[in-house]
Amino acid sequence: MRRVQGWIEANLDRHINRLQRLVRVPSISPTGQQMAEGAETTAQLLREIGCQVVEIVPTSGFPVVFGEWQAGQPYTLVIYAEYDVMPADEPAWKVKPFEAALVDEPGLGRVLMGRGARNQKGPLVSILNAVEALVALDGKPPVNLMFVFEGEEELGSRHLPEFVEKYADRLKRADAMLAPHTHMNRQGEGLLWAGSKGIIVMELEASGQKWGRGPVGADAHSCYKAFVDSPAWRLVQALATLVSPDGNRVLVDGFYDAVLAPSAQDDALLAAFQDRFNPDFLDMGITRHIEDVHGLELMRRFFYSPTLNINGLSGGYAGPGIKTLLPAAATAKLDLRYVPNQEASDLIAKLRGHLDRHGFPDVELRVLGQSDWSATPLTSPVVSAAMSAYRRMGREPQVWPRNPGSIPFWIFNRAPLNLPFASAGLGHAVRSHAPNEFIVVDGNAQVFGLAQFETSLAAILYEFAAASAHA
Known part of the structure; x- marks a missing residue:
């Protein structure tokens, strides 16, 4: 050359x-x-x-x-x-x-x-x-x-x-x-x-209007929490059902069923450079991994595991100073990264079914975008x-x-x-x-x-x- x-x-x-x-x-x-x-x-x-x-x-x-x-x-x-x-x-x-x-x-x-x-x-x-x-x-x-x-x-x-x-x-x-x-x-x-990997970006929203409890249409003064339900706490409870207490394993029934595990050839490929593999090369400031995983197992998770992540939470007031509110709605933005041979439509249906079975049919699930694997x-x-x-x-x-x-x-x-x-x-x-x-x-x-x-x-x-x- x-x-x-x-x-x-x-x-x-x-x-x-x-x-x-x-x-x-x-x-x-x-x-x-x-x-x-x-x-x-x-x-x-x-x-x-x-x-x-x-x-x-x-x-x-x-x-x-x-x-x-x-x-x-x-x-x-x-x-x-x-x-x-x-x-x-x-x-x-x-x-x-x-x-x-x-x-x-x-x-x-x-x-x-x-x-x-x-x-x-x-x-x-x-x-x-x-x-x-x-x-x-x-x-x-x-x-x-x-x-x-x-x-x-x-x-x-x-x-x-x-x-x-x-x-x-x-x-x-x-x-x-x-x-x-x-x-x-x-x-x-x-x-x-x-x-x-594929990705599904979505929102979950709990609101007084959909729930039929809590403030409807406008936030209320927080003193009313003594006898008024909170859509924000309802969202927190719904989110908590989706994952294990440490947030690292998805508890939705069938979520992992279609995941294609790495083959022996895949493992051999990863093993060839595991000593040189550094997932923190972008200087993200990460010093500990989940379960302190490293080496080949870390690489398997990085490349072959689906994930469910919270991008951000919004509702009520979170600005400077003090403003005591009982929010009428609360929203979580999530991304779900999926792998061969999972399919987006199946995963969305499983998430919806999970929320319904756990008593949260009023929590809205809105898909904002999707890109396949x-x-x-x-x-x-x-x-x-x-x-x-x-x-x-x-x-x-x-x-x-x-x-x-x-x-x-x-x-x-x-x-x-x-x-x-x-x-x-x-x-x-x-x-x-x-x-x-x-x-x-x-x-x-x-x-x-x-x-x-x-x-x-x-x-x-x-x-x-x-x-x-x-x-």
């Missing part, structure tokens, strides 16, 4: 400028700010690398930018990324968040700092730069490419299925999907994902290609069977497309959705810079062509 990296290094200033152009567009999907400009800038980048087809595809929300590089090759890869970002109104930014400034970061050299540098404009532009390098050196990419860049990932990809349905006949020509990302940690180790066999050519590319770049991969979070890969991985996928790339970036988000440009002896990141993505394309030919 020296030839490719040499070309990229010779053109690195232009590649940095290309990334700055996109980061400087505040395409903020939660507010709708400059989303049309974000889509057009993304489309222009596709034209610049030689895509014969570039389309801005309308949806019921923000558009999908679609491109094709038709190289006349036997195998085709879908490249997925997003051009939308979260707001950047936090006061702790060192630079203007949409300035895309080059900043010196101790130990890493220059970094490009700005909203979207990591999530996910940095990876989006880097794969385009990698393709440009391959076209310059070889005349065309080693595989045909379809680019699907959405504008609503930060909104839960709620209209991406519209695009997939409309473009299904084209997308079905693909053999796999790649989601480029900065999967190198600060120790210089390369991760890759071959799946993701995805899974790819580790023997798939796209996973094998990423692993081979990492080794070609001098890094032994940590293959995570799935992202323990939730990403909309299921839209490609499940029917009607059923595409195997991997999320991979040897770049380093940090602070998604947070102040001072950045992607590394220079790097050090352990951590790759931008040129090596782009080279690793080019290596994946080469290796996918080779792995597909031998599959």
Whole structure:
């Protein structure tokens, strides 16, 4: 890959400028700010690398930018990324968040700092730069490419299925999907994902109106608690029935029935890097684990166990000072992360049935959003290609069977497309959705810079062509 990296290094200033152009567009999907400009800038980048087809595809929300590089090759890869970002109104930014400034970061050299540098404009532009390098050196990419860049990932990809349905006949020509990302940690180790957990986001609400007890329509003075029921306490009691006293095991009947346990092959994969596995690498300040679990058992739980979590509680008054109230309603926001072979509709029905059987038919359950799980066999050519590319770049991969979070890969991985996928790339970036988000440009002896990141993505394309030919 020296030839490719040499070309990229010779053109690195232009590649940095290309990334700055996109980061400087505040395409903020939660507010709708400059989303049309974000889509057009993304489309222009596709034209610049030689895509014969570039389309801005309308949806019921923000558009999908679609491109094709038709190289006349036997195998085709879908490249997925997003051009939308979260707001950047936090006061702790060192630079203007949409300035895309080059900043010196101790130990890493220059970094490009700005909203979207990591999530996910940095990876989006880097794969385009990698393709440009391959076209310059070889005349065309080693595989045909379809680019699907959405504008609503930060909104839960709620209209991406519209695009997939409309473009299904084209997308079905693909053999796999790649989601480029900065999967190198600060120790210089390369991760890759071959799946993701599913998620259901929901609200539970107890109210005087639905219960027929307690205040109705408006909060009451807390002195009335002497003879008036409390919807807030009712919510607390309902929540307490869902889990064990320590909050760590879900007590809903049948909740774990469909969970697919890790196979012997899965355990062997995890065991290969358990000594290097550090789930606290994001400096979360966590010093103890549930039951002090560690090693292989911790990894099994992280990747293969469903969870039920409280995101937040609201009701009455929790501001500064004192305001004594008996709330008319109380709400809990929860997320339920689920795994193969669980199904969202079944889990929602089980939760509803549990509340009813335990005497809480009045507690409302509202589903706010849902994203399904995805899974790819580790023997798939796209996973094998990423692993081979990492080794070609001098890094032994940590293959995570799935992202323990939730990403909309299921839209490609499940029917009607059923595409195997991997999320991979040897770049380093940090602070998604947070102040001072950045992607590394220079790097050090352990951590790759931008040129090596782009080279690793080019290596994946080469290796996918080779792995597909031998599959």
